[in-house]
Amino acid sequence: MKSLINYFKSLFEGIWNLLLGLKISMTNLLRKKVTEKYPENRKTKKQFERFRAQLTMPHNDKNEHKCIACGICEMNCPNGTIQVISRMEADPETGRNKKVLDKYIYDIGTCIYCNQCVSTCPQDAIAWSQDFEQAVFDRDRLYMQLNNPNSKVIEKPKPAPAPKAAETANN
Amino acid sequence: MFDFKIVTSWIDNLLRVDLGLDNFWTLAIEFILVGVALLAAYALIALVLIYAERKICAFFQCRIGPDRVGKWGLIQVIADMIKILTKEIIPIKRSEKLLFFLAPFFVIIGSFLTFGALPFAKGLHAIDFNIGVLYILAVSSLGVIGIVLAGWSSNNKYSLIGAMRAGAQLISYEISAGLALMTMVVLAGSMQLSTIVESQADGWFIFKGGIFALVAFVIYLIAGHAETNRGPFDLPESESELTAGYHTEYSGIMFGFYYVAEYTNLFIISAIATTMFLGGWMPLHIPGLDGFNQVMDYIPSAVWFFGKCAFCIFLALWVRWSYPRLRIDQLLKLEWKILMPISLINIAAVAVAVTI
Numbered sequence: 001m002k003s004l005i006n007y008f009k010s011l012f013e014g015i016w017n018l019l020l021g022l023k024i025s026m027t028n029l030l031r032k033k034v035t036e037k038y039p040e041n042r043k044t045k046k047q048f049e050r051f052r053a054q055l056t057m058p059h060n061d062k063n064e065h066k067c068i069a070c071g072i073c074e075m076n077c078p079n080g081t082i083q084v085i086s087r088m089e090a091d092p093e094t095g096r097n098k099k100v101l102d103k104y105i106y107d108i109g110t111c112i113y114c115n116q117c118v119s120t121c122p123q124d125a126i127a128w129s130q131d132f133e134q135a136v137f138d139r140d141r142l143y144m145q146l147n148n149p150n151s152k153v154i155e156k157p158k159p160a161p162a163p164k165a166a167e168t169a170n171n
Numbered sequence: 172m173f174d175f176k177i178v179t180s181w182i183d184n185l186l187r188v189d190l191g192l193d194n195f196w197t198l199a200i201e202f203i204l205v206g207v208a209l210l211a212a213y214a215l216i217a218l219v220l221i222y223a224e225r226k227i228c229a230f231f232q233c234r235i236g237p238d239r240v241g242k243w244g245l246i247q248v249i250a251d252m253i254k255i256l257t258k259e260i261i262p263i264k265r266s267e268k269l270l271f272f273l274a275p276f277f278v279i280i281g282s283f284l285t286f287g288a289l290p291f292a293k294g295l296h297a298i299d300f301n302i303g304v305l306y307i308l309a310v311s312s313l314g315v316i317g318i319v320l321a322g323w324s325s326n327n328k329y330s331l332i333g334a335m336r337a338g339a340q341l342i343s344y345e346i347s348a349g350l351a352l353m354t355m356v357v358l359a360g361s362m363q364l365s366t367i368v369e370s371q372a373d374g375w376f377i378f379k380g381g382i383f384a385l386v387a388f389v390i391y392l393i394a395g396h397a398e399t400n401r402g403p404f405d406l407p408e409s410e411s412e413l414t415a416g417y418h419t420e421y422s423g424i425m426f427g428f429y430y431v432a433e434y435t436n437l438f439i440i441s442a443i444a445t446t447m448f449l450g451g452w453m454p455l456h457i458p459g460l461d462g463f464n465q466v467m468d469y470i471p472s473a474v475w476f477f478g479k480c481a482f483c484i485f486l487a488l489w490v491r492w493s494y495p496r497l498r499i500d501q502l503l504k505l506e507w508k509i510l511m512p513i514s515l516i517n518i519a520a521v522a523v524a525v526t527i
Contacts, residue, residue, distance in 0.1 A: 025493040035235040
């Protein structure tokens with residue numbers, strides 16, 4: 001008797017679960033289609049914000065970037081994709097030598113898009129672009145210089161004395 | 172409603188009276204005409220179904236499906252057909268040559284013979300047996316001979332396993348499919364398909380038969396999907412375990428035969444379900460509403476038939492893209508422990524209800 005009850009119980013439970021499955025696939029059928037009709041929509045196609053297409057160095061409209069040529073990205077890069085070439089330049093005000101970015105070389109052919117350079121950059125000087133059309137005819141074009149020619153680092157305002165006071169107070 | 176008998180009797184008259192042919196030649200020409208028409212319908216239905224399957228499958232997966240060749244990808248199927256026709260037929264070295272090349276024809280013939288007995292529209296019915304249901308059941312299960320032959324003659328373990336599964340599956344599920352159809356035969360009191368359709372003029376069996384017809388309909392659909400080796404019952408060609416099952420070794424048009432037969436079998440199952448449960452080509456009639464019935468009569472009978480078929484085919488696709496594949500023991504358990512007892516009880520209940 002008990003097995004008979006179990007039989008009918010499992011039968012109706014099974015039917016109920018099958019109906020649930022049908023309902024799920026029907027909602028999928030009625031959902032918006034996700035296919036991108038790519039070559040037709042390339043004018044309007046936008047990748048999502050976190051898409052890692054290629055590394056860029058954002059410049060502001062005065063042709064200035066934030067890179068201080070510290071080389072942390074280069075050290076963190078697992079593939080040696082990034083090369084930071086810097087030179088020493090004397091600060092006109094204090095006369096002390098200071099590292100200045102000369103060339104920021106990025107080889108997209110070896111980049112594995114691991115995001116370590118961006119996440120370790122202390123100045124947020126580099127970022128990912130969403131421009132995913134990267135095919136080129138010549139391998140040399142995979143080597144890119146990310147900083148614009150004649151660009152400069154953004155001069156930070158001189159640290160005010162107030163934070164210094166706070167620091168000493170803390171100590 | 173337009174009666175296709177006008178067309179057929181006009182052709183018959185043309186041959187007999189106007190051309191003055193004797194009985195033998197008239198019949199010979201008519202047989203050839205019917206055969207050609209059915210073959211054309213066979214190929215056309217398979218093409219339409221392949222396109223529909225690809226599109227609807229894509230929609231179930233939130234894709235668009237073929238849309239590059241022609242408007243909405245309409246010519247895609249024809250391009251695929253031409254591709255498959257021009258491919259090389261590769262003979263397998265250590266295969267059973269005769270059976271290997273014979274097997275696809277068994278599959279094709281099995282499903283093609285069924286076409287002759289299906290009432291497509293009013294008067295459009297090649298041959299009207301008085302045992303039509305029995306004939307359809309017998310002939311539509313012939314295809315499994317082709318499948319088993321294919322698996323055996325390919326001399327390939329995967330093919331053989333697929334073929335054995337197909338055999339076990341078909342023998343099991345033929346029982347509940349037959350019992351479900353017998354339920355409707357009990358309701359109609361006849362095995363002749365034209366009589367069955369006529370007796371649904373005042374309401375389709377699925378409405379007239381109440382809960383019995385509904386249960387029989389669901390059981391028939393499940394058993395039918397299992398017989399066509401589709402949906403969650405595609406063990407014979409389960410591509411993740413057996414590469415392609417019984418037709419692994421076939422190429423070119425030989426593979427195309429299996430491909431086409433799979434889709435026409437789907438159509439045949441839907442057509443039988445339509446004829447037995449949903450009233451065939453009979454329009455939707457509600458007793459008492461004469462105005463409504465008249466309006467329904469203006470829709471051609473072929474549209475009714477193919478519309479209902481499309482509904483059944485959509486149900487098949489919906490099931491196919493919803494459920495994972497069954498294991499062989501689950502498959503047999505479903506048939507022998509669940510479907511067959513239920514359909515036996517169902518047919519007994521219908522018999523009692525009809526006699527009372």
